[in-house]
Each structure stands twice: as structure tokens, then as C-alpha cells.
Amino acid sequence: MVRKKALLRSEFVEGVFEKLVIEYERQREKLMSSTMKRNEYEANLLQKEVEKLIYRALYLLMIYTKVQVSESKEITGIFDVLQRFLRLNRPSNS
Numbered sequence: 001m002v003r004k005k006a007l008l009r010s011e012f013v014e015g016v017f018e019k020l021v022i023e024y025e026r027q028r029e030k031l032m033s034s035t036m037k038r039n040e041y042e043a044n045l046l047q048k049e050v051e052k053l054i055y056r057a058l059y060l061l062m063i064y065t066k067v068q069v070s071e072s073k074e075i076t077g078i079f080d081v082l083q084r085f086l087r088l089n090r091p092s093n094s
Helices: 010-033 040-066 072-088
Strands: none
Touching: 010 040, 010 072, 040 072
């Protein structure tokens, strides 16, 4: 939860978002590589974890919009990480 008078800097939110994307990559890789090896229950658990990470990413983006500074330097970092996150959600044609 973000309080109105809390001093939260946008680069902190950006850093947490970047770590979330790294974890999301790891979980997606685990889900894709082990789909055949795992039973349905384990696959569902992994899928739920991936979905939780997506919701956390959206929540962090909402927080970021509240604490961001209007400087373009501040914004470019989060956009790079956001693009990386969105590219992970593209369906692969392979």
C-alpha cells in the first residue's frame, strides 16, 4: 500500500519491477520446459504463480504512475523493463 506522505522513489519501484520480470521469465521457462514432465496439478500451480506475477506487475505499474517524476530519464527505464515483460507474453510461432 502506498501512503500519500510516504517517500517512495520511482527508481525503487522500477527496481522491484525489474526483479519481478526476472522471476516471471524464470517461472515461464519452468512452465514451458516442464509441461510434459509434470502432472496436471503441478502445472496448474505453476500457471497460478505466473498469473500472480502478472497481477503484481500491474499493481507495481499502478504504484509507479503515482510516484513517477515527469523527467524522460526516469520514464525510459521502466519502459524498457515493461517492453521486456510484454514480449514474454507474446505467443511463440515455433
